[in-house]
Amino acid sequence: MESRERRAHLTRYLILGIFFLLFVKIFYLQVLNYGFYKQMSDKNRIRLIPQPAPRGIIKDRNGKQLASNRASFTVSVIPYEVKNLNHTLSLLSKILKTDYQELSKKVEEAGLKSFPPVKLQQDLDFSTLSQIAEKSEELGGVIYQIEPIRQYPQQNWASHLLGYVSEISKTELEKLARLNLRQGVYIGKDGVEKKYDEYLRGKEGCNFLEVTASGRVLGPLKDKIPEEPLPGLELKLTIDADLEAIAESVLSNYPAGAIVALDPQSGEILCAASYPGFDANMFLSTLTPELWKQISTAPNFPLIDRCFQGSYPPGSIAKIIIAGAALEAGLITKETRFSPCHGFYTFGTRTFRCWKPEGHGQLNLIDAIAQSCDVYFYQLGLKVGIEKIANSASNCGWGKKLGVDLPDENSGLVPSIPYYDKKYGTGKWPKSLVLNIAIGQGEFLTTPLQVAALYAALGNQGIMYQPYIVKEIISPTQRLVTTKNIIRQLPFSAKTLEILNQGLQEVVHSPEGTGQIARVEGIKTAGKTGTAQNPFGLEHAWFVGYAPADYPKIAVAVLLENTGHGGEFAAPVAKKIMEAYLKQVVQMVQN
Amino acid sequence: MKAFNPKSWDWFLVGSALLLSLIGVLLIYSAKFNTVSLADKELYIKQTMWLGLALLVFLVTKEIPPKLHEALAYFYYAAGVLLLLLLLAFGATKMGATRWFALGNFNLQPGEIMKIALIMALSRFLVYSKRSPRDLTWVLISALLALVPVALVLKQPDLGTSIVFVVLLFAMLFWAGLPYYFLLLLITPIFSLVTAFHWISWGLFFVALLVFLYHLRPGLWFSSFLVITNLACGVLTPLVWHRLHDYQKLRIISFLNPGNDPLGAGYQIIQSQVAIGSGGLLGKGFLHGTQNKLEFLPEQHTDFVFSVLGEEFGLVGGIILLAIFALFLFRAIGIAYKSRNRWASFAAWGIASYFAFQIFINLGMTVGIMPVTGLPLPFVSYGGSSLLVSWIMVGILQAIYSKRYEY
Known part of the structure; x- marks a missing residue:
């Protein structure tokens, strides 16, 4: 019995030791690394919805508008919320009249289980939009937003000078890493739009939504004020x-x-x-790789100023x-x-x-x-x-x-x-x-x-x-x-x-x-x-x-x-x- | 029925178990507070009803004299093994594992019953066997008693429960007074298991074992048992590994490196730690754990229930829970060594070790220092079988306590 009591005591010390180990780990998680895990849990539950900033207006020397913005409808998909991606994308490709492969490539690049919306097509016309709205039951996880989009009032006009805007590319995203830009933002790619992009771009705002693990949106986050977008600056050109x-x-x-x-x-x-020249409006939404190739390799070099x-x-x-x-x-x-x-x-x-x-x-x-x-x-x-x-x-x-x-x-x-x-x-x-x-x-x-x-x-x-x-x-x-x-x-x-x-x-x-x-x-x-x-x-x-x-x-x-x-x-x-x-x-x- | 005698009760033991069960109901309520499904929302009611039933069963169990269990110990064991065999033949299969009989609304898990049966049978055997330090046949027979259900449970397959059986065996041998170095020798198959994937280190280890055995001479049977099991572990492990279910492999791999696959098997471990860590010192408050209510926590009402506590009640809540568990375990150990009846002492010891192991494994898993084994947290996790078995064990402990002075 003596030995039994000794073994019992030994076991109690062992238990205390293991409990202490558990305590140390909990202390490590909750006290030493509280900040990190708090941030992780916020990252889990908070979805950032970027609010695009209207791009700065470009005017001529007499105040005439050369580039402005108009409202456009953009359809995006939240991959995480889509139950059957194949079905959703093939239905969308029919409605949007685009290639299924192209849509699925966009989603794959963003990640098949990612939360942030992936832009599929910009500047939808009204009938396409209503077709999507009709099928909303089948198209869970597909959303559409109003966004300001660049507009050049005159087609094929001063296009070299003004340049054009287009979705940021992967290489540009890496090159401009210091600017902390998001995939899918529009940046100036030529002319004044490129040279003065940092002024024209403005600053995106942000809405904060609370979401569940399955991506269900509970509503705007109560303890965080939405950030309003800052419009880009206006440029007045020397051009008449x-x-x-x-x-x-x-x-x-x-x-x-x-x-x-x-x-x-x-x-x-x-x-x-x-x-x-070229129509700068074309770079906004409808530019297909074939069209780009056609323009950029045309024998009369329309892109050269x-x-x-x-x-x-x-x-x-x-x-x-x-x-x-x-x-x-x-x-x-x-x-x-x-x-x-x-x-x-x-x-x-x-x-x-x-x-x-x-x-x-x-x-x-x-x-x-x-x-x-x-x-x-x-x-x-x-x-x-x-x-x-x-x-x-x-x-x-x-x-x-x-x-x-x-x-x-x-x-x-x-x-x-x-x-x-x-x-x-x-x-x-x-x-x-x-x-x-x-x-x-x-x-x-x-x-x-x-x-x-x-x-x-x-x-x-x-x-x-x-x-x-x-x-x-x-x-x-x-x-x-x-x-x-x-x-x-x-x-x-x-x-x-x-x-x-x-x-x-x-x-x-x-x-x-x-x-x-x-x-x-x-x-x-x-x-x-x-x-x-x-x-x-x-x-x-x-x-x-x-x-x-x-x-x-x-x-x-x-x-x-x-x-x-x-x-x-x-x-x-x-x-x-x-x-x-x-x-x-x-x-x-x-x- | 005897008259109620408060002095015969171990109030700390029963009280802490009751407290833990109530905390469990509370956490389950919080865990399912925000779900859409009404059935899930009412899980805490179900758990409360289970608790009521468990308490009734406890009241009955505590009246059964330990000597009756002692007499029926082998019968329990045989019945348990039979149930396990029947299970393999007729049980319900879910997610590639056959773990229970579906009896209407109730799932009977023979594995849970076998835990109690094994404790009783091992106690019975160890009390009556001749335990000489030279002849270790008794150790071998104990091991066989444990390995039969281990094999049957592995066949289901249920890795967690089989590990529980092995641990029970060690705990009982320890209580029987087996010298520490023999215990160490008994653990050698585990080393073989670990080194098996690298055959040079396994070979070196195996040679060292042979030298050690030659020097100690613990008897022919025991020595050959060790040699055979080590050989088997060393040679078979790689083969068994390939036969494991993918989810089991993933669990082991993701435990070793949870960041490896943050959306797959490592997800549970990471999210559980995020929940606990983001709770901080005082927690986010009851029903306000975002990891919990937004369902980032997997299995938050069952295996990972401690993360709910950690997130909503913080370090303070965690310490209180650990303290209650410590009190419970200390009382159970006290019953084991104070009991004069030898069988009762073994049985109480087995039960105490069972609880200790489940608690360590579960808490260790939730905080990320143990692999995900799927063992529930006793009293706290949602689950009728587990709660019922736990309270039966408390009943047995209480029965032993009230008769602790009888030989």
């Missing part, structure tokens, strides 16, 4: 919608092209049209830089003449043609600019040399990004001695290359925006402002106004600028000038034509100009792909734009 409309409609008569207009006094982009993402040989537009460089170097005066033009120029064994086969005769600098004589500039180019031309072009802002507030700007290309050394081997390249450079051919590449910015500066005492598109960011409490920003002074003295200006005015006003069609009635206009050779077909037609020439209010660059001579095709387009804008300015002044 009327001018943009004119530019867009003119452009649609040509195979492809771009029109950029700037305010030379500030760098504000007054219009920026690129053709062909030709104004600043496309680069082209400048052609004769570049002559002003060669002239400027020569004047600055003191190599010539405005009266300097070279051997007369007989329609061609012979260098070594090769013959270089002038655009005018019958020749220009012997011209001074002003007339050579006005008539765009190639032979004059061949000789001038030889005199100036590649190094000075390249320096001058770089200092005019070519070959570099301007830093416009739009995504994926192209920098263009200014061929220089190091560039040729690299391409052909040091010193191994033919000296005749400079002849091509002198008339803006060869490897030279510029964007229409760079061209417009250069000529805007030429008309504005050589001061170049950084082009920009967003004029103001407006929040309910304050407005943030973009300040104009001088990015460079052209590498030309006032005297040189005066000569260049004179030449550019002669282009339009001289009876021999190549750009006479661009003349705006009653206003001194300056400009330059360009015809860029293109190995794939007709030449690209250029015209760039500014008006009034003495104190320009607008500088415009027009590029028409595969159309022909700049003076013939691009100049009248430029005239239309300048005229329309100046008429408006005059009206405003009169009022």
